[in-house]
Amino acid sequence: MMARIGRPLGDSLGGRLPYTVIIEPVKKSPPKPAPGYNLSAYIYVKNWTVIEWWTAKPKNETWITLDGYKLSRSKVTVEQGQITSNEIETYLYEKEKPKRLEKFEFKCPAAPEGFELKGWVLVKNYQVVEMHGKTTPSAAGFEYIESKTVVKEGVVREDWVLGCIYEPIKRPLPQKKAEKFDCPPPKPGYELVGYSHVKDFVLVEAWGEQTPSDQGYIYVDSFTEVRDYVAVSDEIKTCVYEPIGWKKPDLTVEIMLEAPAPKVGESIPVTVIVRNVGESATRDGTLMKLYADGKRVAVKEIPAGLKVGEEVRFDQELVFMEPGPHEIKAEVDTLDWIVETNEMNNVDTVTVSVTGLPDLTIELISGRYQVFATETVKYEFLVKNVGEDHAYNFTVSFTCKGEYASCIPSPQSLTISSLGPGEEKVLEVNVFFPSDGVYHLEVLVDSEEAVTEKDEENNYLAFMISAFPPPLPDLTVDLSGPHTVTAGESATYTLRVRNLGGSSAHDFTVKFTCGEYVSCNPPSKSWLIQSLEPGGEAVLEIEVTFPSAGEYPLTAVVDPDNVIEEEDEGNNHDSILVLASPPPLPDIAIRQAAYEITIQYVGEVATSYIYANMTIINLGADVDQSFKCKITIDGSTVGEVTVPGLESGKSYFIEMQATLPIDVRGMRMRYIADSENVIEESNENNNVGELLIEMD
Structure with missing residues (x-):
């Protein structure tokens, strides 16, 4: 039926509509209902106003209920950010009322003793036509199946299958004494x-x-x-x-474990065996209850009629998620549904020790976060087992990916055959970074998930590496040695070559040159240095002879042919200017002079008897050759002496005697060193000394 309403809809579609409406038929195409449901109502709203409303049956009051489920279709028009039109169709569905099997001439059999009917399913031609309650039995229940096939003229016309589900009747917790009822006394005996x-x-x-x-x-x-x-x-x-004295059964219970040393999370097969070791079979059924750490995990029914010597086995899988001791307890007939000869053997308890799981961790113990392109860096990772059990045959995967290229090697897998609790292992990976950029390194322990662990979230390590453009070497040379020398002598000069850059330099030359117009000996020399690490130093020495006096420029150049690309090409040379002085000369000087003169007259003829001496000293370089010294009086020679040579700083004493037939008073006595001027001296002005001969 259809109701047309021209007023805005209230807050709830399930509320009572405020108008008496005119019912008229309307055709719609609602979605197909889900199995077990029927369409019960339809509502059409446009621009927030109810336009149409339909229910399956006419009603005196306009109530809409949402018992079941609903499907809605909506259409919204938005112009310039505003909703200009809104349409909503809503279909309401309600559950079908369950049918009865009797309509189809089927009926589930009566439940056997100790069981009750809990549900059924009726299928016709492979389609469910009736379903109620449970559709599958539990482990303690069972299913009754009945089928009927109608064949006409050799053709199957109908095929019916009925499934009835039965479950054990749940017994209450009984008491050994009734609260409001006492049995009458038994008969004698x-x-x-x-x-x-x-x-x-x-x-x-x-x-x-x-x-x-x-x-x-x-x-x-x-x-x-x-x-x-x-x-x-x-x-x-x-x-x-x-x-009195009637034969009773006696139930015992035993727990058997197939995994005496299980691990956390592992399934433990547990078998519980209930035996009748009494004198008669059991008349009624009873229950076996299984507990793990005080929590009941299973209840199994023991059927009636368990004969003497017979047993019933129950299999159960237990899983413990915490390490340590755990108690497993099995109880049989704890509610005393069966009277036994021995009520004290109905419980068995075992304690199982559960081993904790391994727990693998990974951490970086060495390696740089900033590297240079084309550099190989060693990274060391520490794999630990912080768990309680061994970990066997697991893989550690290493990957390193850059923006444009991957590291080498990447990926790489390393296998650890065994790692016990508390043990650790160091893994080394030498990583080559082919170019500059950002690289992402990831290490995953147990990447193939071969090991069940206590914590699966601590197996992963990731970090970022920044690779900068490769550094260049920076070669410098420092030339040192004396700046002044004596011509003809040799001096030693040192060339100190250093690498101030960030990378090694290989197979480069160091060259030394001496002299510009006059060459030293040797005039040049070159050395080949095979390798110089960053911060390294090479010390070279050369002995140079300066043949003559003058200025000699000395130059040292590292990598003169520019075969090494460097950070700074302007610090590859050093030079000094050496001044070669002429070699030192002797300097013979008169240090002291004296005389003694006696004059005699015979008549008017005078005779002078002369004794004279002088001391000479060499104030300059050694004199390696002989030279002459003499004394004269007004040009007349008093005497002459040959000096064999004179070392630097040494003195030489000279004395002479002579007789002259004249009166020498008033004359000048001259003392001359190197009288023949055979010695080249630094000072030629101190070789002569004069004394006026004066006598009383």
């Missing part, structure tokens, strides 16, 4: 072995045997309250008695 209390078809209390043997008996007390021919309350109390 009998004893009470069990009771139950059912109220309104619900088991309220139970203990011991529920079914008597052929030798036992049962007492039943039943009360039913009926009002208006309808039962409103029903209560049944049952007591079971057996002859």
